[in-house]
Amino acid sequence: MLKEPTIATPQECADCPIRHRAVCARCEPQELGLLEEIKYYRKFEAGQTVIWAGDRMDFVGSVVTGIASLTQTMEDGRTQMVGLLLPSDFVGRPGRDGAAYDVVATTDLVMCCFRKKPFEHMMENTPHIAHRLLEMTLDELDAAREWMLVLGRKTAREKIASLLSIIARRDATLRQVGMTGTLVFDLPLTREAMADYLGLTLETVSRQISALKRDGVIELEGKRHVTVPDFVRLMEEAGDDSDGGMLA
Template sequence: MNMNIPALNTKIGDKCADCPIHHRAVCAYCEKSELMLLETMKSYSSYAAGDTIIMAGDNMKFVGSVVTGVASLSQTMEDGRRQMVGLLLPSDFVGRPGREFASFDVVATTPVTLCKFERIPFEKMLKSTPQLRERMLEMVLDELDAAREWMLLLGRKTAREKIASLLMIIGKRQNSLSPFDINTSMKFELSLTREAMADYLGLTLETVSRQINALKKDGVIELEKKRHVIVKNFNRLLDETGDDGDGGYVT
């Protein structure tokens, strides 16, 4: 629908050292000299909500990190059925080194700032920089685990459990909760439309709407303005996910 906006080069502060996601992104283990090398190949771009950042099949000229905002990774079938396969939050990596053409669409869900690295130089650096490769491997392994949790959700959970799980993941990550801060209450902004949630969960938007309202009616969650969620009883929501509590996604 939307094309890339010319990409106003925002300055988050061009120094990697000042970067808000520095300690969690691919570059987390890099030393000063390596960060300086990264700075030579990097640039920032901003995208408006709804912009397509990368289209499946595109020749990838860059890879990068999400600095602010939320983007989604998704796949579309010829007849329009769509499945989200990744939710990209700040510090998440975008693109696949060693691959020339993109396999998935990347779309900005909210306004997004991306820290981009030219792909070829980045790949070279990846080869020669153990710190970078180590972090990369770690991140990919985490993503793989997350993808596998997601497969359980898609294949076996009910609509209600899917919604509860999604709220759980977004809530936990936005509040940076560890799996043991269980008795807290939490609030968070659900920066996805019902349709985006449906694409994520393998449901229709109507079912998403109904199940969210059912959880609300049952007192599991409270809503302000459709997108702002309040969870008074964390454990109550956890029960609804069908998980056994220890599980998965903390990050």
């Protein structure tokens, strides 16, 4: 049913975020040379599983293009998405062999991977890599904690508004903003995936999106293309304080 991932060519990773953002922001050229020997690229189609929870994981890597999700599943099938990986986000944990979560390609996906052992070795010898990784991990921890507030205390409507504003904030196309506060983007998630992220059912997601549309908070073109006429209004609906959830 699912195809094997294909190996992508290095050219597809000209702007590899690991190289330029995660690891090597302050690296010396000779370190980049080392990097080239241990990195490779993988492509996945929407819906493919990158790795199953519990599987042995002999690489670490980061998202180049597309979106991946981390999900946890209980024996009875209840599932909770615990992370949304956008381009430049890091996957995998140096020092651990097994994957802790299912990683699934939510859209078509290109990842930039490093064989784990050499990566760990490189980390030992390159302090900046560990520092950069610490910084990224702390950002992820903050995101996870922000999400705990969403899951634990927000209403269904606030949850939807929170998700929309997070996607909008991280989506590059938000540069269509302009002075008006208007903002346009495409939802990269099905209603079911949104439900899994928000701890809701897909029916409730659908109803709340309809309600936000009815109330003029968002406009929809098709199922996925969203226009937010007033981002401040959306953030109010999300129950965030006026700074929009940006951390100091």
